[in-house]
Amino acid sequence: xxxxxxxxxxxxxxxxxxxxxxxxxxxxxxDHDRGALRQFLERCAPGSPVAVETIGHWxxxxxxxxxxxxxxxxxxxxxxxxxxxxxxxxxxxxxxGLNLLQRNGTLPTVWIPPxxxxxxxxxxxxxMMLVRQRTQLKNRVHATLAKYALHDVDxxxxxxxxxxxxLRERLALLPEHTAYATGRLxxxxxxxxxxxxxxxxxxxxxxxxxxxx
Numbered sequence: 009x010x011x012x013x014x015x016x017x018x019x020x021x022x023x024x025x026x027x028x029x030x031x032x033x034x035x036x037x038x039d040h041d042r043g044a045l046r047q048f049l050e051r052c053a054p055g056s057p058v059a060v061e062t063i064g065h066w067x068x069x070x071x072x073x074x075x076x077x078x079x080x081x082x083x084x085x086x087x088x089x090x091x092x093x094x095x096x097x098x099x100x101x102x103x104x105g106l107n108l109l110q111r112n113g114t115l116p117t118v119w120i121p122p123x124x125x126x127x128x129x130x131x132x133x134x135x136m137m138l139v140r141q142r143t144q145l146k147n148r149v150h151a152t153l154a155k156y157a158l159h160d161v162d163x164x165x166x167x168x169x170x171x172x173x174x175l176r177e178r179l180a181l182l183p184e185h186t187a188y189a190t191g192r193l194x195x196x197x198x199x200x201x202x203x204x205x206x207x208x209x210x211x212x213x214x215x216x217x218x219x220x221x
Contacts, residue, residue, distance in 0.1 A: 009028065010025050012058040013107040035100060045072040049072070141200060149175070152182070156182055
């Protein structure tokens with residue numbers, strides 16, 4: 009078995025491979041071409057642990073590690089840096105520090121969801137993003153109505169069926185360009201609502217109900 013650590017960046021990874029006694033076998037900078045990390049790992053001992061920090065694009069790196077027959081170890085980056093306590097910071101020192109933590113059994117790791125779940129998680133993430141955008145648009149519409157003292161609409165939900173009908177009546181009372189812009193915002197709210205509904209329908213077919221949900 010060997011200990012492997014990846015100090016991954018956006019466009020490249022600095023890989024460090026060490027034996028159990030700490031002797032560094034090799035170190036190499038690997039450009040982020042698909043398959044490059046897998047090819048590097050295929051020259052290492054099968055089943056070796058590979059430490060990689062929780063950077064934003066770790067999904068595909070974990071896939072490469074697993075495909076190469078090695079074991080990914082997703083590292084809690086902040087905790088690892090505190091434990092390494094390095095004053096000087098370079099890619100090589102970071103990778104070697106991760107391997108040191110691996111060898112002495114103190115590497116702080118987090119759970120890696122299986123590939124299928126990593127894929128499924130994109131559904132609620134996309135929904136959250138679209139709902140956030142929709143809320144911003146709704147707030148903009150409310151603010152526009154308030155500018156012209158037209159915000160006193162007798163409905164619970166301004167963007168429900170009845171509320172939108174009343175809202176379109178209020179658009180006629182706004183200045184020409186403000187009415188046009190607000191109408192475009194309302195159209196975007198309605199489009200986002202359709203997209204959110206579509207995501208929710210797909211989520212109900214993908215995720216099984218649990219007691220927690």
